[in-house]
Amino acid sequence: MFEWVQGIIERGGYLGLLFLMFIENVFPPIPSELILPMGGYLAKTGEMSFPLVILMGGLGATLGSLPLYYIGYAFGEKRVRNFCKNHGFWLGVDEHDFDKAKQWFSRHQGKSIFLCRMVPGVRSLIAVPAGVNRMELPKYLLYTFLGSSLWSLFLVTAGYFLGASFKRVDEFLGPFSKIIVGAIVLYFVYRAFSKWRAKRKKS
Secondary structure (H helix, E strand, O other): OHHHHHHHHHHHHHHHHHHHHHHHHHOOOOOHHHHHHHHHHHHHOOOOOHHHHHHHHHHHHHHHHHHHHHHHHHHHHHHHHHHHHHOHHHHOOOHHHHHHHHHHHHHOHHHHHHHHOOOOOOOOOOHHHHHHOOOOHHHHHHHHHHHHHHHHHHHHHHHHHHHHHOOHHHHHHHHHHHHHHHHHHHHHHHHHHHHHHHHHHHO
């Protein structure tokens, strides 16, 4: 993975970095925790510009979030609601949960997008509820770009100061991302089990 990422950045420069950040949002196993610190290291050696690396990181992540946004947009509220009603039991959610989530997202649209863009494990996924809730595209792009750029600043700065040891950023944050995803999965398993047990008590 490292050699492949390194090769694309060396051959493509800023456009290579932009491309990597685009597909990182579509294909999460390619970690921004490796791409951006490498850009920070190259900025330290003078091969790249520090501000432009941050800009490419934020722009690439924003563009890469659009496919998931449009998937949510195309799927729509009605289909998601029907899914929660008919099959949500397996995820521990129902129509009531969907309504609460929709109300919460409606109140905190910009804030939720901005903050989630800096949380490993859910950075890309937040685009789906934004699309489902038909969040205005200019507003979505603005908050996505701001949150992604701040995350980019953090990772690029880490790579800059770590220098040749920039891969340590991925070694530290990689397991953290897996912990977050694992916690989300366990939460839904727990919700599904709780609803199943409550249903058995009623019957």
